[in-house]
């Protein structure tokens with residue numbers, strides 16, 4: 001008794017964590033971006049070129065990153081110019 005419900009809870013938590021990662025990775029509205037302090041390029045958080053935490057700056061929007069003098073990454077395309085769906 002109890003062991004099975006614990007397992008279900010574990011899977012539920014795992015599912016919620018997974019969904020939150022997806023919603024950030026897909027670049028929905030209100031998403032944040034990470035800028036590299038050295039290269040002055042900003043990325044979507046899921047980009048493989050996103051900087052390590054010690055070199056990164058977080059921007060709550062692409063406009064803020066650009067205002068701070070950061071350029072958008074050509075790989076993860078934080079502005080969504082390559083594949084515009086709107």
Ligand SMILES: [Zn+2]
Nearest residue numbers: 043047073076
């Ligand atoms: Zn990138």
